[in-house]
Amino acid sequence: MGAPGTVSTAPPLDISLLHGWxxxxxxxxxxxxxxxxxxxxxxxxxxxxxxxxxxxxxxxxxxxxxxxxxxxxxxxxxxxxxxxxxxxxxxxxxxxxxxxxxxxxxxxxxxxxxxxxxxxxxxxxxxxxxxGYYTSVDRAWDGLTAGPLPHQTSPAKLVAFQGTNTPTGVIVPIAVPANRSHFRHRTEYVYLPPAWFHTPRPTALPAVIMIGGVVTTPEDWVRSGNAAATADRYASAHGGVAPIMVLIDPTGSLTNDTECVDGPRGNVDTHVVDEVRPYVISHFGASPFARHWGVVGWSMGGTCAVDLAVRHPDMFGAFADISGDLVPNAGDHAGSVRALFGGNSAALDRFDPTTVMVRHGNYDGRLNGWFQSEGRWADSPRGGSTPQIRAAHSLSTTAARVGIRTVFRGTPGGHSWAYGANAFVDVLPWLMSALR
Structure with missing residues (x-):
């Protein structure tokens, strides 16, 4: 059962696409x-x-x-x-x-x-x-037919069950104006935890931007990353408290790798910082303070997460980089500079997390970073067993040197949504603690 007035998807075809027959x-x-x-x-x-x-x-x-x-x-x-x-x-x-x-x-x-x-x-x-994009037949069907997300409702219906004890969070579509970025994004979503409906509502519920990979839709962290289910489980053990999760569109289409930078493929950094964040604060009562805002991303989204946070420590207090790259990456170096920045190498420096952190200097412990990737790390000339674990180690080392409180983890798995979903289970309790 979900909240009243929501669409509860009870899958009749819960047949695994990743395991089994x-x-x-x-x-x-x-x-x-x-x-x-x-x-x-x-x-x-x-x-x-x-x-x-x-x-x-x-x-x-x-x-x-x-x-x-x-x-x-x-x-x-x-x-x-x-x-x-x-x-x-x-x-x-x-x-x-x-x-x-x-x-x-x-x-x-x-x-x-x-x-x-x-x-x-x-x-x-x-x-x-x-x-690992679709885990089961029913999720593939919902995704391919644009079916509603679990416990999705319309913004107009939120008032109807304000003050109720909803057993799960509720997901609502949002239409964020792009007056500054002019980024042509698809429908984005907000997950509201059960505590959001309590009377009185807890103050300073943390808010977290959720970003997927290169081939992505705003729904992916729910359909493929199980983020809503993970947040619901956390909420059930913590009096309904979980983060407000903002499921953004970082690409505008399935074939537009933006890496969340401002460039020819779209001004996504501006969209997140100057449009999405203020919208969620004004429409859903999220805290305006940086210490209550986080960013979580997998794959390209992991690169986006660290980039957004280290570039804007006045707006974010924590981030989780799951299987991200060392720098915004749309192919080889020359191709990335050309595609993402119109050939302007100086523009790349403004979005290279390592360069940004070094130029910024001491963050004074005001920013928290979780770096995790598939693979093993070893203190040897080769370092890690995958490019992502080597990137995570390099970024976490630099982050620690400039006063960012860091966690670094290398765990078994592949570069898939299943890995990202499992990582988020571990990230969420740490994130809630970091955003208090």
């Missing part, structure tokens, strides 16, 4: 259908030419995808083998379907029309297993 069974079905549909179609020997050609095309597509993902900083070496298999199989299957279409029997044509979409879904399933 569903994904392997579906992938096996896709392979079987493709093999039957595109099996040997003639005895004239042409298949001995086209099969190697199709394999070559599939390999070329995989190589091109690897190169593109690498230039975007997406670490293709961490992708599962099934991702490359299905990507190559889809390209090869398309070629064989085209060249063999006229000579194929009707039932093979029909099966081909079914098999190729199944293989395409196999690519998507493998990509999802890589990223």
């Amino acid at each position: 569903f994904s392997p069974a579906f992938e096996a079905l896709a392979v079987f259908a493709l093999v039957v549909a595109l099996g040997r179609r003639s005895d004239d020997g042409r298949h001995w030419f086209w099969i190697p050609m199709a394999v070559s095309v599939g390999g070329a597509v995989c190589a091109g995808a690897w190169f593109w993902l690498d230039t975007q900083g997406w670490m293709p070496e961490t992708a599962p083998v099934t991702f490359w298999f299905f990507a190559g199989a889809l390209a090869a299957g398309l070629l064989l379907a085209v060249v063999g279409w006229r000579s194929a029997r009707w039932w093979r044509r029909t099966l081909t029309v079914v098999a190729l979409p199944l293989v395409a879904i196999g690519v998507a399933l493998a990509a999802d297993q890589w990223s």
Whole structure:
């Protein structure tokens, strides 16, 4: 049960996409259908030419995808083998379907029309297993069909149950004007903890900006990162008290890597600091003081979190950088400077967290930072086992030197939403303590 007037999503298809039987069974079905549909179609020997050609095309597509993902900083070496298999199989299957279409029997044509979409879904399933973006069938359905978030309501209905003891928090969509940033963002959301509805309302409830990865929507910290469920569990053990969480849109679309900077792809730093933060203070009664505001991010969002906090210590008192990069990163260095800052290297320095911290000097313990990433850290020439753990160690070391109270953690896991969700479970109690 949720708060009155909210949409409570009780999933009828709570089938895991990351573990269990569903994904392997579906992938096996896709392979079987493709093999039957595109099996040997003639005895004239042409298949001995086209099969190697199709394999070559599939390999070329995989190589091109690897190169593109690498230039975007997406670490293709961490992708599962099934991702490359299905990507190559889809390209090869398309070629064989085209060249063999006229000579194929009707039932093979029909099966081909079914098999190729199944293989395409196999690519998507493998990509999802890589990223952990959708954990189950119902969450994928809600995300792809733009279904409501759990316990979502409209702002107009909040008054109706003010003063009630809601067992869960409530999520409301917000429309933040972008008069200063001119950033074209999608609908953003605010999670209001149960204590927000108490009478009297607790003073100085902490507020936390939540930021996802490069390919993201504002809903991702709820659908993929379980942030609302984690906050609800915390609230149930603390008299309904949990942070006001602000689920922002850092990209404006699924293909616009902004790294939360101000640049050609959007003035996201300005949007967060000068538009979102004042809006939440004025509309939801959040504290205006920096010591009650935090930023949490995973992947690109982790880079955003540390950047926003060290650039604006007068507005944020704590941050959690989960699996972020060392600097705002949209590929290699030259590509990042060009894409994010229009080729202006000096502009990059204004958003390089290390440079910002060194130039700022002593933060006098007024800022708290949590740095966590997948991987192991060792005091050796190589350092950490992943780029993210090396970035976390470097940033946390610099932060400690300039008077930021830091936590540094390296834990097992992959670069996925599942890791970010688990990390937030550990971050939340620390964050609530830091934002008192």
